[in-house]
Amino acid sequence: MSARTRLAAAADHLQRIQLWLAALALIILMLITVADVFLRYMFNNPVRGSYDAVESMLVVFVFNGMAAGFFLRRNIVIDLIDQAVGRRATAVLIRMADLLSVVCLGLLMWAMLGPARQAFEYGDRKLELNLPIYMLWIVALLGLAGTIFCAFVTLVARPVTTERRSAE
Amino acid sequence: MNPSLIGVTGVVALFVLLILRVPIWIALVCVGFFGNLTVLGWQGTFALTGTAPFDVASSYTLSVVPLFILMGEVASESRLSGELFKAAHVILSGFRGGLAVATLAASALFGAVSGSSLANAATMSRIALPELRKAGYDDGLATGCIAAGGSTDILIPPSIILVIYAAIAELSVPKLLAAGLIPGLVLTVLYMAIAIAVVHVRPDYAPTETGFSLRDRIAALKEPWQFLALFFVTIGGIYAGIFSPTEAASIGAFGAIMLGLVGRRLSLREVLTAVENTVIVSGLLFVIVIGANLFSFFIVQTHLPELLLDGARAFNLSGLMVMILIIVGYILLGCFLEGIGMVLITVPVFQPLIVKFGYDPIWFAIVVVIMVEVGLIHPPVGMNLFVIQAQAPDVKITAIYRGIIPFLLAPLVLIVLMFLFPGLALWLPKLLYG
Numbered sequence: 210m211s212a213r214t215r216l217a218a219a220a221d222h223l224q225r226i227q228l229w230l231a232a233l234a235l236i237i238l239m240l241i242t243v244a245d246v247f248l249r250y251m252f253n254n255p256v257r258g259s260y261d262a263v264e265s266m267l268v269v270f271v272f273n274g275m276a277a278g279f280f281l282r283r284n285i286v287i288d289l290i291d292q293a294v295g296r297r298a299t300a301v302l303i304r305m306a307d308l309l310s311v312v313c314l315g316l317l318m319w320a321m322l323g324p325a326r327q328a329f330e331y332g333d334r335k336l337e338l339n340l341p342i343y344m345l346w347i348v349a350l351l352g353l354a355g356t357i358f359c360a361f362v363t364l365v366a367r368p369v370t371t372e373r374r375s376a377e
Numbered sequence: 378m379n380p381s382l383i384g385v386t387g388v389v390a391l392f393v394l395l396i397l398r399v400p401i402w403i404a405l406v407c408v409g410f411f412g413n414l415t416v417l418g419w420q421g422t423f424a425l426t427g428t429a430p431f432d433v434a435s436s437y438t439l440s441v442v443p444l445f446i447l448m449g450e451v452a453s454e455s456r457l458s459g460e461l462f463k464a465a466h467v468i469l470s471g472f473r474g475g476l477a478v479a480t481l482a483a484s485a486l487f488g489a490v491s492g493s494s495l496a497n498a499a500t501m502s503r504i505a506l507p508e509l510r511k512a513g514y515d516d517g518l519a520t521g522c523i524a525a526g527g528s529t530d531i532l533i534p535p536s537i538i539l540v541i542y543a544a545i546a547e548l549s550v551p552k553l554l555a556a557g558l559i560p561g562l563v564l565t566v567l568y569m570a571i572a573i574a575v576v577h578v579r580p581d582y583a584p585t586e587t588g589f590s591l592r593d594r595i596a597a598l599k600e601p602w603q604f605l606a607l608f609f610v611t612i613g614g615i616y617a618g619i620f621s622p623t624e625a626a627s628i629g630a631f632g633a634i635m636l637g638l639v640g641r642r643l644s645l646r647e648v649l650t651a652v653e654n655t656v657i658v659s660g661l662l663f664v665i666v667i668g669a670n671l672f673s674f675f676i677v678q679t680h681l682p683e684l685l686l687d688g689a690r691a692f693n694l695s696g697l698m699v700m701i702l703i704i705v706g707y708i709l710l711g712c713f714l715e716g717i718g719m720v721l722i723t724v725p726v727f728q729p730l731i732v733k734f735g736y737d738p739i740w741f742a743i744v745v746v747i748m749v750e751v752g753l754i755h756p757p758v759g760m761n762l763f764v765i766q767a768q769a770p771d772v773k774i775t776a777i778y779r780g781i782i783p784f785l786l787a788p789l790v791l792i793v794l795m796f797l798f799p800g801l802a803l804w805l806p807k808l809l810y811g
Contacts (some may be wrong), residue, residue, distance in 0.1 A: 213518075216469050222651070228653060228657070229654050230648075231656045231660070232652045232655075232656050235443055235444075235447065235652065235655065235656065236652070237388070237445070238440060238443075238444075238630070239444060239627045239629070239631055240627075241486070241631055242623060242624055242628075243627050243628055243631045245624070246620065246627070246628060247626050252617075260437060263437055263440050263623060264435045264436075264440070265435070266436060266620045267435055267436070267437075267439070268431070268434045268435050268669055270434075270443060270656070270659070271433070271434035271660065272430075272434060273378035274443075274467065274656045274657070274660030275660040275661070275663070275664055276656050276660075277656065277657050278660045278661040278664070281657070283657060283661055284396050284400035284402060284403075284661060284664075285394045285400060285401050285402075285661065285665065285715055285717070285718060286399070286400050286401070287396065287398065287401075287713050287714060287715070287718075288398060288712050289395060289396070289758065290398055291398070299398070300620065301385055302397060302398040303398070303519065305397075305399075306398060306400055306403065307401055307406070309400075309403045310397060310400070310403060313402075313406045313407065315425075316406070316410065316426065317406070317426065317430050317667070320423050320424075320426035320427035321427045321430060321431065322427070323423070323427050324424070324427045324428050324431065345431075345435065345805045346431065347432070349431055349434065353430075
């Protein structure tokens, strides 16, 4: 097995783990909210901290949910130029987009390190759950690191395809 | 350099990047980052870039987005949508073109539990297109109905695009979801009228249909109850102020899964597929919203809307003229931009401008979404048309283009109606929320 194939397999494995982590966060988010509404209206006893839980689960969901999209090259693009420039040039443009993905995700992660460190130093916590906010930053940074790895592997180890896709 | 000039340069750079096939989120991040860098300097820009992703990803308002997507995905995966179409067919049978009208009705009802136009078009292509073709309908008319019907999905609540619009334009989600309902229903009626008119002019496009008995029709009325129940609980709950949008979306997604599993219309595997699709689609949408946040901040800093306002005043343009220019601009943008991108790129520029001319931002949001609908269905790049062709590769794209053209009249008529009767969008939010 070549190094590229091993890298692609590792990224595939990682994006699947992140996808199911995100899925789990979504299901928890949904169930907590349903339970909160049910208990509030039926027993006047809402789930304490449901608002914080929704926001926290959304962080897990978003930062882990991005990896699969990047690995599968599902980002929304305007592909009108494809027919005008031919297959080879399209492939170059796709590679450029892959490279820019890694650069932009890296930029976001670099910029996020500062606020994450501040969250740790100031010791801010979620109001109801009393959860330290820096823990959510750690989750966000780990999820983003996984996404960057998947985007990087897509750049170096995945063949280019020119299918039309959209996320809407 | 003058900030407004920087703003103009940024917008031009954004379009150049988009044309060069750069993903929308990257184009927004690049222009937003370098634009803010020019206007704010390194420290401010870096702080903004570091906090925007976390702020978006921990926004309670935006938690609605994946939940509504999940509800639509579940409805699409389950056999509920097939039963819905069959019921619409029975109820609206007995006249030439009845099945086409039934397709539009089923699309609108499906739109009541789904927030994505493409999901609607894909589902209806799978369910309705084989039936329409089997009945002898012209391919163009059949696909035109499905594409047009699918586009109503983004007006009829729940609408993903309206939630994202609300987040980016800082408007109330419940108010926007209320504002979309009546225009969505009017548009469905207009599409139905066009389908009937097409069949009247070209009777060879649709066969004569035998009608079902009154008893069958009444019996069929009970089939769409799950869709109606989900709609009334979720959207009705938001309108009545019983639930927040996130609560309603959670209940809707949970209810759709339960209805599917308990009624044996959905397997556990299909639930997992729906969740998987939801994660991928939502992840891609969130990364665009993160980019849009940076871009939108940049536009605010450059005072670009004020520059446009000064330009309009210099040319003595009235508010109506400006709106007409904006609408023409949206038609052109719809030729190469997809819906969410179109909203996220243009709203930070246009909304402050039209508010200065005295237009209501809620009303404008609905006008923008109608124009996004036009973009979804007008040739050459309407995404709904491609979705249909992907589902039915043996239908020629030229037939799909021919079929959709008459339906393009409906959203344009709706825009005129929106100018004549702004209450179409504003009455319900005013009634519900004052």
